Amino acid sequence: MKFLVVCRRELRSYFSSYIAYILLAIFLLLSGYFFYSDLIFFVLFGGYVLPTGLWQYVFLDMRLCTLLVLPLLTMRLFAEEKKLGTIELLWTYPVRDGEVVLGKFLAAWIFFIIMLLATVINPLLFYHFYHFDFGPLLAAYLGIFLLGTAFIACGLFISSLTENQVVSAMATYGILVFFWFLTWNEEVAEQRIIQVLLHLSLFDHFYNFSRGVIDTQDVAFFTLFVFFFLFLTFESLGVRKWRGIR
Amino acid sequence: MIQASHLTKQFGALTAISDVSFDVGRGEIVGFLGPNGAGKSTTMRILAGVFPPTSGRAVVAGYDVVTDSLRARGVVGYAPERVALYLDMTVREYLIYVADMKAVAPSRRSAGVDAALASAGVAHMAGRLIGTLSKGYRQRVGIAQAMVGDPHVLILDEPTAGLDPEQVAEVRRLIRRLRGERTVILSTHILSEVEATCDRVIIINRGRVLAVDAPRNLNQRLRHTSQIHLEVRAAADAVAGRLRAIPGVLAVEAAGDAAEGGAAFIVTTEKDSDLRADLAAAISAAQWPLLELRPVSLSLEAIFLSLVTEAAADTPNEIPGRLPA
Numbered sequence: 001m002k003f004l005v006v007c008r009r010e011l012r013s014y015f016s017s018y019i020a021y022i023l024l025a026i027f028l029l030l031s032g033y034f035f036y037s038d039l040i041f042f043v044l045f046g047g048y049v050l051p052t053g054l055w056q057y058v059f060l061d062m063r064l065c066t067l068l069v070l071p072l073l074t075m076r077l078f079a080e081e082k083k084l085g086t087i088e089l090l091w092t093y094p095v096r097d098g099e100v101v102l103g104k105f106l107a108a109w110i111f112f113i114i115m116l117l118a119t120v121i122n123p124l125l126f127y128h129f130y131h132f133d134f135g136p137l138l139a140a141y142l143g144i145f146l147l148g149t150a151f152i153a154c155g156l157f158i159s160s161l162t163e164n165q166v167v168s169a170m171a172t173y174g175i176l177v178f179f180w181f182l183t184w185n186e187e188v189a190e191q192r193i194i195q196v197l198l199h200l201s202l203f204d205h206f207y208n209f210s211r212g213v214i215d216t217q218d219v220a221f222f223t224l225f226v227f228f229f230l231f232l233t234f235e236s237l238g239v240r241k242w243r244g245i246r
Numbered sequence: 247m248i249q250a251s252h253l254t255k256q257f258g259a260l261t262a263i264s265d266v267s268f269d270v271g272r273g274e275i276v277g278f279l280g281p282n283g284a285g286k287s288t289t290m291r292i293l294a295g296v297f298p299p300t301s302g303r304a305v306v307a308g309y310d311v312v313t314d315s316l317r318a319r320g321v322v323g324y325a326p327e328r329v330a331l332y333l334d335m336t337v338r339e340y341l342i343y344v345a346d347m348k349a350v351a352p353s354r355r356s357a358g359v360d361a362a363l364a365s366a367g368v369a370h371m372a373g374r375l376i377g378t379l380s381k382g383y384r385q386r387v388g389i390a391q392a393m394v395g396d397p398h399v400l401i402l403d404e405p406t407a408g409l410d411p412e413q414v415a416e417v418r419r420l421i422r423r424l425r426g427e428r429t430v431i432l433s434t435h436i437l438s439e440v441e442a443t444c445d446r447v448i449i450i451n452r453g454r455v456l457a458v459d460a461p462r463n464l465n466q467r468l469r470h471t472s473q474i475h476l477e478v479r480a481a482a483d484a485v486a487g488r489l490r491a492i493p494g495v496l497a498v499e500a501a502g503d504a505a506e507g508g509a510a511f512i513v514t515t516e517k518d519s520d521l522r523a524d525l526a527a528a529i530s531a532a533q534w535p536l537l538e539l540r541p542v543s544l545s546l547e548a549i550f551l552s553l554v555t556e557a558a559a560d561t562p563n564e565i566p567g568r569l570p571a
Binding site for chain 2: 002006008009012013016084085086088089091092093094095096241243244
């Protein structure tokens with residue numbers, strides 16, 4: 001259960017600095033504003049179908065907030081320990097590399113869940129005035145939860161490659177945005193390749209969720225994506241065994 | 247307690263250590279002596295489980311550091327040369343975290359942390375944030391975290407680097423107190439530190455073990471003559487003439503650091519003969535004021551020079567890897 005010790009230390013590190021609070025505040029501010037403006041849009045232009053008229057817009061906007069905030073949350077996980085040199089002591093404790101990866105991933109994940117839970121206040125307030133079906137909303141939340149989890153796994157991996165936190169965040173943005181824009185221009189490649197790229201695009205897999213549809217293919221994609229990057233992280237930690245540290 | 251055999255570590259084209267072998271017995275305190283970049287830290291990191299050797303085998307308390315790494319790491323406490331700590335934790339919080347990482351039973355955790363705090367001399371800093379501590383205290387917190395969990399083996403990489411003289415003395419006292427109950431390996435590039443604390447010394451240079459011996463024996467073995475530093479308030483020529491006449495004196499050379507009106511000399515005598523009393527008698531007989539008289543100990547540089555020359559003179563496979571203690 002050493003991963004819980006690692007996780008607890010990461011969480012206290014998040015909350016003992018103001019960075020976590022700033023990230024949380026900005027995330028809530030932006031997602032709150034988007035919820036508000038999307039709701040205004042829905043009401044003024046006379047929307048009738050909540051899933052495609054409101055939730056889809058809210059969650060496509062929230063997707064951007066998540067993209068903005070999560071790389072800043074994951075950038076320090078390994079990079080900071082490498083920079084400070086604390087990682088050396090970590091390797092001398094009787095703890096498996098896998099437990100370290102899991103603990104750090106879990107800490108960022110818990111923080112992200114707290115962020116998501118805090119946004120629930122928006123639809124709850126709305127529910128107070130207008131009773132709606134919770135199903136599509138829960139599907140959309142599941143989608144953003146899976147998407148964010150994928151972001152965290154990717155960010156964790158990038159963080160294990162560098163000791164520079166800015167490089168860590170920028171490279172994570174680079175990869176995630178690439179996965180987003182992958183299918184924006186369908187003329188970049190021939191149709192068969194586009195079909196493959198389409199299956200790899202994080203945001204295309206999120207699209208169904210935002211409309212209230214849970215497709216097991218999408219769930220499987222995100223799950224594979226997460227495990228793939230966790231595996232890469234684990235492997236990249238093993239590099240010290242032949243390259244040394246610092 | 248520790249068996250290292252034929253350890254070699256390569257980082258790409260760079261060979262950090264090559265064919266390093268030594269044994270350390272239970273309760274022994276052994277010093278790694280060598281210049282910067284000699285391979286001390288690399289050897290210690292292999293023993294502490296940071297990375298495996300490229301070839302060779304190391305066994306700590308019966309556990310192979312590669313194939314049984316988790317259990318080997320469980321019995322070793324390690325303090326790195328550049329002690330890096332989580333600055334946003336208090337000393338006690340940090341040591342509790344370390345105890346959890348080392349799987350210290352919850353019932354013994356608090357007492358274990360207190361003991362580590364006390365023996366590293368940081369008990370009065372337990373509530374302070376590590377980020378606000380001076381370098382000397384951080385160094386000691388580094389030693390404290392190594393001691394958490396009562397490891398059988400302590401590996402301390404330059405434990406006194408960056409400490410003020412008083413703290414250095416304290417850390418050395420701490421290490422000497424561990425004699426007999428823990429096995430300690432420490433590294434240093436200060437000869438007097440090894441003499442003050444260690445039962446045996448392993449001299450390492452450019453990744454190779456040059457000698458393994460008790461500090462006293464090493465000094466004896468390498469010293470072919472003895473030297474005495476002497477300072478007298480008198481005319482240099484007269485003093486030198488008088489000194490050369492003393493039986494057993496091999497050479498008298500002027501040393502440049504004399505005070506105003508005085509003359510300083512390095513007197514070389516036969517090995518193992520202490521001529522200090524004879525020198526003093528000769529000088530007081532001539533009624534010259536004696537300002538200083540002290541034996542010159544072999545400097546680290548001199549030891550290395552003689553070891554390297556010895557190694558070059560021998561055939562390579564006769565380089566002493568494992569001399570009897």
